[in-house]
Amino acid sequence: MPRDFEPEPCIRLRDVRMDFPVPGRKRETVQVLHGITLDIPDGRLTAIVGPSGSGKSTTLLCAAGLERATAGSIEVLGTDMLALNARQQAAFRSENIGFVFQEYNLLSSLTVEDNIALPARLAGRRIPRKTVVDTMTRLGIAEHARKRPESLSGGERQRVAIARVVANQPRIVFADEPTGALDIRSGNVVLDWLQALPAQGTTVLMVTHDPHAAARADNVIVLGSGLVHRIIPGGDARAVSDAVLAAQSADEESELES
Numbered sequence: 319m320p321r322d323f324e325p326e327p328c329i330r331l332r333d334v335r336m337d338f339p340v341p342g343r344k345r346e347t348v349q350v351l352h353g354i355t356l357d358i359p360d361g362r363l364t365a366i367v368g369p370s371g372s373g374k375s376t377t378l379l380c381a382a383g384l385e386r387a388t389a390g391s392i393e394v395l396g397t398d399m400l401a402l403n404a405r406q407q408a409a410f411r412s413e414n415i416g417f418v419f420q421e422y423n424l425l426s427s428l429t430v431e432d433n434i435a436l437p438a439r440l441a442g443r444r445i446p447r448k449t450v451v452d453t454m455t456r457l458g459i460a461e462h463a464r465k466r467p468e469s470l471s472g473g474e475r476q477r478v479a480i481a482r483v484v485a486n487q488p489r490i491v492f493a494d495e496p497t498g499a500l501d502i503r504s505g506n507v508v509l510d511w512l513q514a515l516p517a518q519g520t521t522v523l524m525v526t527h528d529p530h531a532a533a534r535a536d537n538v539i540v541l542g543s544g545l546v547h548r549i550i551p552g553g554d555a556r557a558v559s560d561a562v563l564a565a566q567s568a569d570e571e572s573e574l575e576s
């Protein structure tokens with residue numbers, strides 16, 4: 319696809335706000351997303367970066383329906399997520415969305431191969447065993463097929479998570495710090511695969527602290543204090559880290575003013 323062709327958004331957030339209760343203080347809340355408005359293009363890799371606490375993970379969780387936004391609108395593949403109840407959202411996720419998270423990634427009671435086949439089973443489909451085996455072989459984890467995730471290293475577990483999205487071909491993949499706990503080599507393997515997913519038609523939205531990982535994305539969304547600070551093209555890790563530092567300085571200035 320030519321780079322200057324902007325596809326239709328696959329995820330649209332409009333003025334999304336998120337309030338969390340303050341622990342120990344009944345009825346008090348703190349707002350962590352102050353009105354996020356974004357379009358995530360279809361069939362592209364988009365990264366979300368920003369200073370710690372700027373709301374990156376919360377934005378991802380709200381978009382996936384894993385946290386219920388307090389206000390605003392969230393449209394995923396044309397579906398109004400906030401109009402669905404929790405059960406409908408779960409069904410929508412199992413039909414359309416894959417996850418590559420640092421934690422809560424895999425079910426410890428299932429073997430590697432059963433973890434890979436699980437999303438399709440939950441959605442009432444079956445992945446042919448050959449596809450599961452081929453995918454494990456491509457990811458270099460075939461020897462672990464019968465093991466449980468706890469007996470694998472962090473890098474191997476992330477490969478299982480990637481194998482799961484490659485085998486299930488979800489329309490969207492949400493990745494939260496997918497390389498956070500990995501060494502450079504394992505991290506690069508995970509990023510290579512995430513970067514390759516758009517070619518199979520999958521839209522990838524990735525939260526990361528790593529400017530080099532973010533630079534692999536087509537577009538980089540820079541958050542600051544629960545708002546979109548800037549959106550820049552990928553490709554340049556230095557530009558990403560400069561943008562994050564600028565968001566952080568803007569946050570600090572507005573804190574001093576208030």
Ligand SMILES: Nc1ncnc2c1ncn2[C@@H]1O[C@H](COP(=O)(O)OP(=O)(O)OP(=O)(O)O)[C@@H](O)[C@H]1O
Pocket residue numbers: 338339350368369370371372373374375376377527
């Ligand atoms: N379940 C929750 N309850 C209360 N506060 C929360 C909850 N989840 C997140 N927060 C708060 O919301 C703010 C944004 O958190 P979030 O995890 O989205 O930030 P982040 O940009 O992903 O941070 P980091 O880079 O450190 O992971 C933080 O101040 C955090 O403490």
